[in-house]
Amino acid sequence: MFDKILIANRGEIACRVIRTARRLGIRTVAVYSDADADAQHVRLADEAFPIGGARPQESYLRGNAIIAVARACGAQAIHPGYGFLSENADFAEAVEAAGIVFIGPKAASMRRMGSKAGAKELMHAAGVPVVPGYTGEDQSPDVLQREADAIGYPLMIKAAHGGGGKGMRIVRESAEFLPNLESCQREAAGAFGRDRVLLERYVERPRHIEIQVFGDSHGNAIHLNERECSAQRRYQKVLEESPSPFLTADLREAMGAAAVLAARAIDYVNAGTVEFIVGQDGGFYFMEINTRLQVEHPVTECVTGLDLVEWQLRVAAGEPLPLAQDAIAQNGHAIEVRLYAEDPDAGFLPGSGRLDRLRLPAPDAHVRIDAGVVEGDTVTIFYDPMIAKLIVHDADRPRALARLRDALAQCEIVGPKSNIEFLERLVRHRVVVDATIDTGYLDRHLDEFMPAAQTDPDLLLAATVARLIAQEREANAQAAGSNDPHSPWAIADGWRLGHGGRRSLAFVHRGERLELHAHGSGGDYRIEHAGATHAIDGARLADQALSLRIDGRGRRFRIVDERVRDEGGQLTAHDGERRLRLEPVAMYRHESVAGAGGGDRVQAPMPGRVVVVKAAAGDAVAMGQELLVIEAMKMELSLKAPRAGTVAQVRAVAGDFVDADAVLVTLEP
Known part of the structure; x- marks a missing residue:
């Protein structure tokens, strides 16, 4: 076994590899870009070395620089993680040429799978079903x-x-x-x-089912059963689970055998995934082989009880596979979702920024958290915006889904926007609960997974009551520390000129201003909103749990209040199924909150780098015409003219890094 390995990656997967290496007594070396100097994988590794600028091309894609670090520090092997150089055959070959072990398949196997067309022909010749x-x-x-x-x-x-x-x-x-x-x-x-x-x-309403395979240098190849990844948006996986609720025992056996046949066809060594498309009739067809560890590998680990990174290390060190095919277990059910810094309301636009608050459920026998950030870290514009992977495991699928719903309810992210609400709706939707989702369902019916346009009145009332109670507690605390603790002016709901104990609160929700007015104190209130008055009785708030009666109906909510002052922060109410996230604002704040920009300006929707400028001052442009392209979070965003007109100014050139909401183009009035 190795004494020291280098991890040629960052974030969650680098932290994941470090955990297993440390358990096995292997020292770890991290590499980092300028943007990642304070990142968690740098802090967790035994040693860490800088390799260049913030952009991947300047750092994590610089194979020669990574190999130079490995040779200088005496690392015996390099683990590529996933993404970046993990499926780069030239890099794998260069690592081996430098006398360092590449923890993954051989370059020749990668090259055979590098072309979808060539891979399909190879699999067809080997007897693997192809479309x-x-x-x-x-x-x-x-x-x-x-x-x-x-x-x-x-x-x-x-x-x-x-x-x-x-x-x-x-x-x-x-x-x-x-x-x-x-x-x-x-x-x-x-x-x-x-x-x-x-x-x-094209297979209509297909399922996406993949088989985890492993091969060693002694001629052994086995599979570790399947993962289903049919919940997808724009071909990107959203929810992964094992075992697949769609497969029968016979179909599982047939697909496993085909996956092993595929691995043997390219002399595969180490971890890989054979991906299949499966029709509603059970017919399955080869798609591709991912020649690396997959993001969703934890669900396989949960149901098999195995550490796939440990297997990778042992196989790379020349050991045979630890188990034979008939010894692979399949216990219970596991599901994984990924928490992203992205805005579902804005077309899942990736986000960035400081994680002012990051609360995730405590790991235990049923809940696993794989993350590469902690509270206070920054999600940067340069890399994938994943915050954490949330994995649950239980005896069967219904119980695993219940665990997942509870775990998501405990998640709180303040800073960049996140996809938590989207995931909460996803795991309660009938096509997920009934296991009937196909790979195109989300794209065809995305509106079914988006929050309702109208604010839930009970959630809004619960949040308001929580803020009222917080105000009263703050006022009492301030009074207790003053020279006159019994002053009537210290009472939060005390009488004021013009009204008798009336308190007004304002919130912003998705750009809409909401105003509520309350009378009462101590958990008993009358709250006016949108022309209706609601009776609140017996409200009690303790340890983020709010219990109360709303118009005579008993309810319970989870409350997360970032500030107890009248303005700023974030207030979230959760009823066990849905959440409402509000921004408390002062009553006197009435400026527009619906987002920046206007008919005469084109602004950056997020921080990024300008890669193309297609307009100049004086140009006549049509509505919807592409004016600039910016790059952020490994994707390109096209910025278009909001209306027809003449360009007045272009305030950026290709190569510029711009902040969110920066005005990049203006049009003549």
Whole structure:
């Protein structure tokens, strides 16, 4: 076994590898960019070395710099994590050439899987089921149209190189083929530098089921059962679970055998994932092999009781697989979701900023947290905006779902916006509960998973009561420390000129200002809102638990109040199923809260780097015309003209780093 390894990654996966290495007595070396000098993986590692600037191209994608650090510090092996250089065959080859062990598959295996077209042909030859399609070299439009018509519709056009959901189009009739082909080729060329495509029969309402495989250098290859990842948005996984509620025992056995066959076809060593698309009739077809550890590997660890990173280390050190196929267990049910700094209300726009508050459930036998940040850390614009992975495990699927709902209810993130509310709605939706979701359901019905437009009145009343009680406690505390603790002026609900004990509160919720007026104190109130008056009786707040009667109905809520003062912070009320997050503001604050920008300005929706400027002062532009492109969180955002007009100013050039809400283009009035 190794004495010291270097982790060529950052964030959650780097912290994850460090935990296993430490348990095995292996020293760890971290590398970090300028933006990550204070990151958790740097603090957890035994040693850490800088490798360049904030952008991945300046740091985590600099293979030569990473290898130089490994050689200088005496690391015997490099773990690539996932993303960055993890599936880069040239890097794996360079690591081995430097006399260092690459903790992953051989470069030759990666290259065989680097092209979707080549991989599909290889798997077909090996006897692994593949989707009917065309993978030929002739990419002329006439040939592709003829092949598409022969395959039949619906079909999918896919970029032959790359991934991440880019360069993919679904075509449902022959007349739509050529326009979609041209669009797909442009996107593929821009994202991957090559515009070759392949054609596949599109499986309607498919399930996405993947098999975890492992191979060693002694000729052994096994699978560790499946994970289902059918809950997806724009081809990105949202919820992963094991075992799949869709598979029968026979189908599980057949898919496992096919996955092992696929691994053997490329002489696979170490951890990998064979991904299949599965039709409603149970027919399954090879998609690709991810030649690395997957983000969702914890669900496999939970149901098998194994540490996959430990297996990676042992296999890379030359040991045989620790277990044979018949010794792989499958106990209970595990589910994983990912907490992201993103704004579902704004099309899941990635976010960034300081985590002023990060509260996650305490890990125990049923709840696992894999995170790369802690409260006070910053989610930067340069990398994936994942905050943490939340994994639950229990005896069966209904109990695991119940654990997940409870764990999500305990999560609080203050700072960047997050997807917690979206996930809470997801895990209660009937297609998830009934296990009938397919890979396209979220994209077809996204509105079903978004918060209701109207504010829930009980949640709003609960939040208001919690703030009233907090005001009273603060007033009592201040009075107790004053020279006149019994002064009537120290009472929060005391009589004032013009009204008798009337208190007004204002909140902002999704850009809307909400005002409420209350009479009473000590847990008994009359609250006016939107033309109605509600009776609140017996309110008690202790340890974030609020119990009260609303118009005679007993209710209980969880309250998280970031400040007890009249303005600032965040106030959240949760009823066990839904949450309401409010920004308390002063009654006298009436400026617009609906977001920056206007008809004459184009602003940066988030911090980022300007990569393309397509307009200049004096240009006439049409509404919706692309003016700039900024890059942030590993994605590009197109900024378009809010109306037709003439450009007055362009305030950024390619290469500039800009802050959120920065005005980049103005139009003439």
